[in-house]
Amino acid sequence: MTVQPTFPASPSAEPAAEATARVTPMMEQYLEIKAANPGLLLFYRMGDFYELFFEDAEIASRALGIMLTKRGRHQGADIPMCGVPVERADDYLHRLIAQGFRVAVCEQMEDPAAARARGAKSVVRRDVVRLVTPGTLTEDTLLDARANNYLLAIARLRGSAGGDRLGLAWIDISTCEFFVTECSGGELAATLSRINPNEIIVTDALYSDGDIGPILREWPAVTPLTRDVFDSATAERRLCDYFAVATMDGLASMSRLEASAAAAAVTYIDRTQVGKRPPLSPPAREAAGSIMAIDPATRANLELTRTLSGDRRGSLLDAIDSTVTSAGSRLLAQRLAAPLTDSAAIARRLDAVAAFVADSGIREDVRATLRSAPDLSRALARLSVGRGGPRDLAGLRDAIFAADRALSQLARMDEAPQEIAATIAALGRPSRELAREYERALAEQLPLLKRDGGFVREGYEAALDEARNLRDASRLVVASMQARYAEDTGVKGLKIRHNNVLGYFVEVTAQHGDKLMSPPLNAIFIHRQTLAGQVRFTTAELGEIEAKIANAGDRALALELEIFERLCAMAVAASEDLRAAAHAFAVLDVTTALAKRASDDNYVRPEVDGSLSFAVEGGRHPVVEQALKREGQPFIANACDLSPVPPQQSSGQIWLVTGPNMAGKSTFLRQNALIALLAQAGSFVPASRARIGIVDRLFSRVGAADDLARGRSTFMVEMVETAVILNQASERSLVILDEIGRGTATFDGLSIAWAAIEHLHEVNCCRALFATHYHELTALSAKLPRLFNATVRVKEWQGNVVFLHEVLPGSADRSYGIQVAKLAGLPASVIARAKSVLAKLEAQDRGQTARALADDLPLFAVPSRASADPAPPSEAEQLVEALEALHPDEMSPREALEALYALKAKLPKD
Ligand code: ADP
Numbered sequence: 003m004t005v006q007p008t009f010p011a012s013p014s015a016e017p018a019a020e021a022t023a024r025v026t027p028m029m030e031q032y033l034e035i036k037a038a039n040p041g042l043l044l045f046y047r048m049g050d051f052y053e054l055f056f057e058d059a060e061i062a063s064r065a066l067g068i069m070l071t072k073r074g075r076h077q078g079a080d081i082p083m084c085g086v087p088v089e090r091a092d093d094y095l096h097r098l099i100a101q102g103f104r105v106a107v108c109e110q111m112e113d114p115a116a117a118r119a120r121g122a123k124s125v126v127r128r129d130v131v132r133l134v135t136p137g138t139l140t141e142d143t144l145l146d147a148r149a150n151n152y153l154l155a156i157a158r159l160r161g162s163a164g165g166d167r168l169g170l171a172w173i174d175i176s177t178c179e180f181f182v183t184e185c186s187g188g189e190l191a192a193t194l195s196r197i198n199p200n201e202i203i204v205t206d207a208l209y210s211d212g213d214i215g216p217i218l219r220e221w222p223a224v225t226p227l228t229r230d231v232f233d234s235a236t237a238e239r240r241l242c243d244y245f246a247v248a249t250m251d252g253l254a255s256m257s258r259l260e261a262s263a264a265a266a267a268v269t270y271i272d273r274t275q276v277g278k279r280p281p282l283s284p285p286a287r288e289a290a291g292s293i294m295a296i297d298p299a300t301r302a303n304l305e306l307t308r309t310l311s312g313d314r315r316g317s318l319l320d321a322i323d324s325t326v327t328s329a330g331s332r333l334l335a336q337r338l339a340a341p342l343t344d345s346a347a348i349a350r351r352l353d354a355v356a357a358f359v360a361d362s363g364i365r366e367d368v369r370a371t372l373r374s375a376p377d378l379s380r381a382l383a384r385l386s387v388g389r390g391g392p393r394d395l396a397g398l399r400d401a402i403f404a405a406d407r408a409l410s411q412l413a414r415m416d417e418a419p420q421e422i423a424a425t426i427a428a429l430g431r432p433s434r435e436l437a438r439e440y441e442r443a444l445a446e447q448l449p450l451l452k453r454d455g456g457f458v459r460e461g462y463e464a465a466l467d468e469a470r471n472l473r474d475a476s477r478l479v480v481a482s483m484q485a486r487y488a489e490d491t492g493v494k495g496l497k498i499r500h501n502n503v504l505g506y507f508v509e510v511t512a513q514h515g516d517k518l519m520s521p522p523l524n525a526i527f528i529h530r531q532t533l534a535g536q537v538r539f540t541t542a543e544l545g546e547i548e549a550k551i552a553n554a555g556d557r558a559l560a561l562e563l564e565i566f567e568r569l570c571a572m573a574v575a576a577s578e579d580l581r582a583a584a585h586a587f588a589v590l591d592v593t594t595a596l597a598k599r600a601s602d603d604n605y606v607r608p609e610v611d612g613s614l615s616f617a618v619e620g621g622r623h624p625v626v627e628q629a630l631k632r633e634g635q636p637f638i639a640n641a642c643d644l645s646p647v648p649p650q651q652s653s654g655q656i657w658l659v660t661g662p663n664m665a666g667k668s669t670f671l672r673q674n675a676l677i678a679l680l681a682q683a684g685s686f687v688p689a690s691r692a693r694i695g696i697v698d699r700l701f702s703r704v705g706a707a708d709d710l711a712r713g714r715s716t717f718m719v720e721m722v723e724t725a726v727i728l729n730q731a732s733e734r735s736l737v738i739l740d741e742i743g744r745g746t747a748t749f750d751g752l753s754i755a756w757a758a759i760e761h762l763h764e765v766n767c768c769r770a771l772f773a774t775h776y777h778e779l780t781a782l783s784a785k786l787p788r789l790f791n792a793t794v795r796v797k798e799w800q801g802n803v804v805f806l807h808e809v810l811p812g813s814a815d816r817s818y819g820i821q822v823a824k825l826a827g828l829p830a831s832v833i834a835r836a837k838s839v840l841a842k843l844e845a846q847d848r849g850q851t852a853r854a855l856a857d858d859l860p861l862f863a864v865p866s867r868a869s870a871d872p873a874p875p876s877e878a879e880q881l882v883e884a885l886e887a888l889h890p891d892e893m894s895p896r897e898a899l900e901a902l903y904a905l906k907a908k909l910p911k912d
């Protein structure tokens with residue numbers, strides 16, 4: 003499992019004073035830095051390696067599968083050590099972060115020569131330049147391009163009677179996005195599952211809280227911090243300091259609680275980035291209730307961004323994602339995870355999609371432009387924390403030029419809807435002069451790292467050209483020296499070569515070695531090295547020229563790095579405009595992608611309004627449809643109407659869907675939930691027509707889903723989840739219940755399903771779809787006016803079932819379970835036996851009892867949320883009830899006899 007270090011906790015007791023007294027100066031430095039960064043693995047820079055010592059080394063060697071060695075002794079024992087090469091540090095960091103570790107990266111802050119100059123005993127100055135934690139990553143190699151990487155802070159305000167309020171702030175430092183909101187303790191799990199943070203920071207107190215703690219522990223990386231980080235008294239000041247403003251009023255409106263979470267998040271960023279500040283957007287506030295509430299179980303169930311098995315493939319996101327940039331993919335994931343509840347805001351998104359559905363020419367041109375636009379926000383974020391390279395600068399340049407192309411393409415649109423007009427404005431913002439400057443400054447071919455130079459274009463800066471010329475001219479001199487030496491010595495094969503150990507040297511084959519080592523040539527050629535086949539020399543002249551080359555090279559590099567810093571500073575200064583353009587690109591990508599999906603797969607624009615309607619014609623399941631298409635199979639479209647039935651306008655209908663296994667019940671249920679979700683996310687929907695009254699909360703449950711990971715019995719999970727729905731669904735909610743009650747004995751299950759439907763109908767008054775095998779439940783429609791029976795049609799043909807996947811009014815008379823079992827290949831003897839058992843059971847006709855129950859359903863007795871549970875009826879009352887329920891005139895002799903038996907059974911046993 004992952005390590006959950008308390009960080010930063012009180013300094014660990016590790017380096018006791020008397021122990022440090024005998025250690026080497028370097029070890030002393032190491033222990034000091036280590037103690038200042040408890041809970042983190044320390045990457046201690048030594049030359050070309052980051053070294054880890056002591057326990058860190060043991061942990062890292064296990065986690066990374068690298069060799070554990072020893073270096074020196076400490077307190078009488080060997081010091082375990084392991085190291086990773088600096089060149090490949092990202093790869094190792096990635097693996098450590100993925101396993102839940104946090105790493106402090108400690109660099110050498112001066113040239114080792116400078117340290118030696120201070121005295122033999124002095125140690126190279128070192129400092130921690132960055133803490134690498136799961137929520138504060140910026141490198142492409144450490145990030146998933148298509149997903150945001152959020153750090154989330156939670157602040158709490160204690161309320162009376164358990165009514166805690168929580169302030170949430172979440173930041174993606176790799177894109178500079180910053181959001182805040184408030185929620186109640188009860189909403190926390192749902193909100194977290196929507197945001198899907200990579201790291202959560204909370205106070206120690208919250209981490210060990212009885213209610214909140216367990217929710218937090220569901221998440222892999224939770225970092226408890228001391229209370230001062232969340233202090234609301236200093237929050238405003240810390241935020242102002244970060245944004246370098248006198249007051250936050252002009253930037254953002256936040257509650258005190260939100261500000262305290264926001265301040266905690268920026269403080270943590272300051273701490274982990276060691277002073278480097280990504281140019282964050284001012285916090286954007288999400289108003290309460292502005293987003294469709296979807297709890298974690300529903301989210302998992304509907305497979306919105308991941309399937310139940312955890313893959314992106316097969317999820318709704320994967321099925322509809324035809325974005326062409328990673329920023330677009332990230333925004334689409336955000337939008338799907340957080341459908342809106344404001345019909346005007348939804349209409350703005352739909353208008354924009356509609357414009358690109360209408361004009362495929364502009365759409366495809368814009369998409370082509372987007373394809374060539376780099377990930378602007380991540381490049382900018384990296385440059386601003388000093389981790390960018392020349393290619394990030396080029397990325398900014400190309401993005402600005404792409405903005406110009408997109409603008410001229412969008413100009414062809416007759417009338418741009420509001421959302422597109424906003425992207426046009428944003429794309430116009432970044433300074434074109436910035437791009438032209440980068441164009442002038444950057445070479446054609448760019449190295450990944452700035453470290454070795456070679457990225458500034460020739461002719462950009464005279465001083466650089468001069469240094470480079472000097473360096474190159476000297477290299478030419480070396481080349482001419484080789485010819486001259488060959489001539490002077492008469493050794494034709496003489497070469498001047500270069501390596502990192504010797505620098506420049508003269509090399510001849512072994513047979514000529516003696517000649518250069520004897521007079522007169524040995525006055526010029528100084529022996530350096532004898533290898534198996536070659537002998538190597540240097541000369542005074544070569545040494546001089548080498549120094550010249552090195553000096554000129556150093557100067558050129560220094561100049562290039564200076565230019566890099568200048569170009570970088572220009573980007574940071576323009577970050578507000580660049581961020582706006584980056585967002586506009588993402589919006590354009592999402593909008594054109596949704597338009598393309600809509601026209602490729604025949605989606606329509608949904609009508610979304612404030613009614614309680616839910617009317618879908620020709621609805622399809624976006625994921626199943628695609629899967630069937632790949633196999634050349636058609637998807638059978640189905641209508642669904644849960645709208646209130648006039649004259650009653652205050653509550654929608656419940657559809658009770660029966661039909662055999664494999665008929666398509668679950669598919670039908672889910673497709674309707676997904677259509678509502680897509681519509682409110684601002685997408686067209688897979689249907690021929692759809693009108694959807696805003697859904698405030700979406701619930702979806704599947705009977706007896708496995709939840710072994712959390713160690714709860716499946717039936718218990720099912721019931722806990724059903725309880726949430728019955729307690730929380732309002733008339734604005736949409737509820738999907740798929741075979742609830744399946745996880746227990748038949749009569750238990752049937753009774754629970756029965757009572758749940760009554761409750762949904764009478765108390766929740768929500769729009770709902772309920773799939774079931776209990777055909778007895780269809781009898782309920784006689785008494786519940788807004789309960790509608792629907793069934794998925796099958797045909798029986800030569801003793802087999804044929805699935806037609808058509809949803810029609812009515813109820814299935816049987817489950818065809820045995821036919822499905824036969825299709826699945828159960829042995830013939832088992833099938834035959836099952837048939838005979840079924841025949842006997844059916845003879846008892848459970849349906850009859852159900853109809854009787856439904857006939858006499860005392861609706862007024864359905865418990866309402868407000869009333870306390872009524873006391874259970876006494877045995878005498880039960881008998882009277884049962885007697886009253888009998889209608890002798892309508893009974894067959896056999897039914898009458900059965901009723902008598904049933905009455906007798908109700909008598910007290912003794
Ligand atoms: P149930 O819940 O009734 O057991 P499912 O919804 O799981 O059935 O559907 C079983 C399979 O039938 C699906 O995997 C899908 O391949 C197919 N199917 C379901 N609905 C349709 C449809 N409307 N059109 C075509 N195939 C469908």
Ligand code: MG
Binds near residue numbers: 664667668669740
């Ligand atoms: Mg099913």
